Amino acid sequence: MKVKATNGLARILKAEGVPWVSTFPVSGMNNALGEEGVPIIMMRDERYAVAIADAFSRVTCGKKIGVCTVMGGVNPAGLQVAYGAIAQAFEDGSPLICITDGVPLGASGNSHYDMDLGLKSVTKWIGHIDMPHRVPEIMRRAFTYARSGRPGPVLVTIPGRGFGEYDEDEYPYTPVKGWKWAPDPEDVKAAVKTLLVAKKPLLFVGEGVFRADATDELLKFVEMAQVPVLTTLKGKSAFPENHSLSIGVRGELADSFLHSCDLLFAIGSSLSPGRFGQTIPDAGHKTIVQCTINELDVNKSYKVDHAVVGDAKFTLQALIDELSRQTGGGVKSNQTLINEIKAGKKQLSVKYGPLMESDDKPINPYRVYGDLMKTIDLNSSFVTHESGNTRDQSSTVYEAVIPRGYLGWGNVSTLGFSLAATIAAKLAYPERQCVALTGDAGVGYMLGNLEALVRYNIGITIIHINNGGFAGYGPGFWGEGHDPYTFVVSEHSVANYSEAVKNLGFYAEYISEPSEIIPALKRAFAENAQNRPAYLEFACSKYPVFGSWVTK
């Protein structure tokens, strides 16, 4: 049976279980999506169209692939704006499929911009559908690459609207499962042997565990091996942070374990010391085991003693079996270790506990996080941060107890992503309370897109920590800082964000009394339950105190 090529492509997306396609605002695909009944989520710019597809892949842990469409062709304004979001997905290893209009035959060289050159360095693959019957072939490849190996964004171009027909019987499509591989059993043996002889092993868990949907296996392995667990920012919530073996992400406890460990056993981490991650101190005198899907990360920043290359789920299953074999069922509980972790956590609560109870005015931002944790159901919620203090502070104190109860993000940390992440989380888990924590700069990126949440009845809460400036950019961080030149933004009496957002159709409040935080959160969550988005603007102080990273 003949089908219009764009409609054939839309049917393929349905067959692949793509629940919706994000966009801004048109592409050669969009009418076909409508005709085939694929819901469209139209954001207000391409950056967010791409970012919610990216975030959907992140929060669904590799089970779903986010798909978006943007304008391309000889006027690729859309694709050019989308670049930043695609680059972010590439940097963070997030699979998504971005479909755009290609340059029509006969029009090459018409524009100064070369799409392939522009996007090649930030995509895993670019596929051009240049003939109608190639729709199934190119989409098969797109889903294969999105679902296999190290994840990353894929770009697919189509010739534009109504580019012909193909015969679905002659060119049938079968959904692609994606292929993963298990590690070499000898490497697994060596890794477990190394673990068992270590005096102070430390498990270093990255986002690869999420990508492989392996959080259950991780818990089992940790309990059998009785090792302390540090997660990276992107790995936060892969392991329950209220567990007696969790040492969190950053700060003094993490610092102490990173320094004292003799074996750093990494799972699902590239071990890239970045601005938002740990460096391994004295790495030359520690043993390093690295379990990763990506051979390009092995021996990259550090000499790796044992690499275990494969999908994190298969790797953890193999580690569990091997550990069981070498120990006869697991290692017995190590009370000294558990006591050490408990004492370290107690010290942290002495430092941060009073801040989370603070009655200070302007409000201490930790009081907002503390009250949020008291109000939200940690077992059925999603919280994410922005670039800036909300990331640094919440990743220090927020206790995530379920997988993706907290989304940490950012090798690069592109401001504004928390909105996309929270929308995607709400679409993936409608039953969860979904919250974005943002500073002042993140809000600047989001504002134009907020209308879409009202249009689609997306009941999430945005918490705006309004501290009147870019707190990390004041004196200290950049030497003398960017104060007073590029640091302070208008105060609430001049720029009233909650009022502006209320006028967009949100439930919105401005809160300056600490005692009003919990009641305001409850009101916002009640509105969310009616599928209405909420925006809470808190009058906060600049309080740039948070757990540090080990930097050398």
Ligand SMILES: Cc1ncc(C[n+]2csc(CCOP(=O)(O)OP(=O)(O)O)c2C)c(N)n1
């Ligand atoms: C797209 C983008 N540009 C620049 C940055 C660098 N950056 C990181 S945080 C920040 C300012 C954050 O200020 P604010 O949102 O007020 O948060 P605060 O730290 O005050 O809570 C900037 C400019 C970035 N992360 N992303």
Ligand SMILES: [Mg+2]
């Ligand atoms: Mg700020």
